Amino acid sequence: MTSFGQLLKTLIVESGESISKIAQLTGIDRPTIYKYISGSRMPTREGLSSLLHSIRATAKEKEQIIAQYELESAGETAYYQRQAVKRLLDGLKATAIHPLSGSDDIADLAISSNHCTDELSVLHGTASIFSEIMDQVGSEKTEVSIYPNIPATLLNFIVDAIVHKGKKQLPLYQIWRYPKRMQTDEEVRQCIDGLTDVISLSLNPHINYQTLYYYGSGSFRPSDTDVFPYTIVFSNAVMRFNADITCAMVIRQWDVVQIYKQHFNNLKNMCYALVSCGEDAMKTISIFSELENQCGQIYKLMLQPCLPKYASQKAVERVLDQIAAVNADMAIQMSNRMPQLRAMQDDKSIFFEYGIASFATNGFVIDIPGSYAYSITREERIEILKALREDCLMHEYRMLRTGVLSMPENVMIEICQDVCVSFVLTDTQYHNVAVIRESSVINAFCDFLEYLLQSNAVATQEETVEIIDRYITELETG
Structure with missing residues (x-):
């Protein structure tokens, strides 16, 4: 090199x-x-x-x-770890906003399928393996279960098969195993790379993908001595895969399939949910302030700072009344959340200029799901931006330069040092929340945010304030 x-x-x-x-x-x-x-x-x-x-x-x-x-x-350890975090953030763009679509070549694989009814068979080559997955997904009516920590190539193909077969509501469960402690830097990078697809699919409202996790013995990846380390459990069959997904064992014997299903259900009972949706998501969001009190530093990476906390009580009440006309429960939940938002103090925050521009232009607020109609007056926008400007002078709030990250606009990331990393997706109807509590992953995200803040990837304090001042001036003179 x-x-x-x-x-x-x-x-x-x-x-x-x-x-x-x-x-x-x-x-x-x-x-x-x-x-x-x-x-x-x-x-x-x-x-x-x-x-x-x-x-x-x-x-x-x-x-x-x-x-x-x-x-x-x-140094190599920090550099490659930061690259893994960046891949995860950029990877959120792929599936967190848009509906999924199956791969173009899946139909060709399905045509070549020669379904086998033997109680035990071995498949060689990706074409025959993927064709069997297509057949199994096509006949599945209950759920698909996968574990542990399967490679992204296999996970993405299962998802594509589900979409191609028109079964987006078919539950797809994945169980992740975290070591009780990540033993090596390579394990940490493997975990972050694995989360790249897991987080995107977990937050995606267009597929019924649910991630569970537990803490177990062993390394993050299965042992090299396990010939078939990865497993998919269907209603009528079990597929076991070798490490590079070039060979698969298909088990159709009824009593053996039941044993696998029972084992998977036992694992589910000892697992935690990675993602909260709907009302559960609001409950998860509501405890953020409690988590923040437990941690040393709070980092945030998002389209906008938390603009509602800068709004006057009068403006908040008017917007909540507008939302209540569509969804009274959502308005109540947001009203209950406001005291926490006002008390929230982010130690270090990075946001996008596009988020400030959208707010200044049309009053867009990322914290409010997109399907709710609301309005924020020009005067209110000016006052909110002025309050944000003062916070930028008092705290380490910086604006991300264009082209550094390609994460989606409706995802916010909050890192509570030593406690958790939280991903919040604001969809048109609700919020989805994914929470990672693995300490090695938390430390990697803290390091990445510190790196961004110390690099040329973010604007200086003076540049950040100047940009906000420009939008304030445009509102005042426009």
Whole structure:
């Protein structure tokens, strides 16, 4: 692997600029630049930005050298862990908003199916394996159960098969096993990568996917000595898969299938739900303030800060009256939540400029499900943004720069240090909440948010306040 210093030297040579000229353009003295090239010293992020600007690096060159810079600055463990967290956040975009659609090639697999009725059979190759899954899903009327911690490729194909067969209401249960303690950095990354698909599907309102978890012995991934570590339980069959999903054992013997079903039900009874929906979600949200009192730091990553807490009582009552006309229970739940929102203090918060722009333009508030009609006057928006501006001056509230993350607009992430990571999806009708309590995962998210706050990925305090001031001015003069 080419080191940061070697990459920087190559870019400088290719730019045609002398070290003296670069020192003049950046304000970094020549001996220091030579130390960067030799690898005995690393520049600050601001210094690296100046260097790349002075040598007119292309977007691709910047991406390559910044990645190497982050790797060498943070170390391999932190760097790859942060990459795993970013993949999870970006992966939320795939399924958290839009209805699912089956893969285009699934129909071709179904055509090649040769359904076997033997009590025990072994399938080789992905085509025959996936065709069997299609057959089983097509005839399933009760539920599909999968465990433990299956690879994303197998999980996504099961979901695609359910969608393709038009069975989006068919319950799909997945049981996850967490080790009582993550033993290695690799296990933590595996867990975060696994959660990428689990969280997206759990929050997706277009499929009946339910995730349960328990704490058990062993590592995060099944042992290498287990020939068929992954299991799908159907009503009339059990499928066991090898580690790379190239071989599967299909069991159709009735009494053996019943044993598997009983074992799965026993596991379910010792599990916790990963996701809360509907009224349960509101109950989960309502205890956030209690959780916040238990933790050291509170981080939030979301489209908008919690704007309702800045609104006047008069504005809140008017909006709640508008919501009550459509759903009285939702209005009561939100009214009961308001004292907690006003008392809530986020230690560190990152939000998107698009969220502020949407609020300034049309009064859009992410905390209110999209199907409820409400209005916030221009004057109320001005007062709310002014109150937010003051909080940005008093706390570490920063605006995320464009293009850093592609997570969906209706997902909020709250990290209560040492307590939990919470994902809240605001759908058109309700909220879905997923809560992760695994300490290693919580620590990884805390590290990622701290990294963002210290990097050029977020605007400075002055830049954040200037952007909010711009929207306030537009409202006042518009």
